[in-house]
Amino acid sequence: MSKYFAESELIINSDGSCFHLHVKPEQLADKVILVGDPDRVALVASHFQNIENEVQSREFHSATGRYKGKRITVQSTGIGCDNIDIVMNELDALANIDFNTRTEKPEHRTLTLVRIGTCGGLQLNTPTGSFIA
Secondary structure: OOOEOOOOOOOEOOOOOEOOOOOOHHHOOOEEEEEOOOHHHHHHHOOOOEEEEEEEEOOEEEEEEEEOOEEEEEEEOOOOHHHHHHHHHHHHHHHHEEOOOOEEOOOOOOOEEEEOOOOOOOOOOOOOOOOOO
């Protein structure tokens, strides 16, 4: 039996999108690029062949399109671990909860998440502009 998510556990907007991100389940690609700054969404999405959906709500900016034929979503997280927690939980809900029945989907959907952004560093042997994995 799949778990039921009450309205207090999962807030769904009247348009069928998740509460904070304002993204609908069908608008989320399996491959997601995460950026902190909402302005970086447009920078990443400028490399897409097309943009099929774009939405912004406060610090949460999302665009889904195609890059080299692959469907990709780029999503901003804003600043801080609390915002990242919101984004991760809502991405998982979009992928794995049926918003019509408020129950877990029978098949688990795995998302591939890649974070692109800046970071500070204290290692003198790491030159500015280095890619860190």
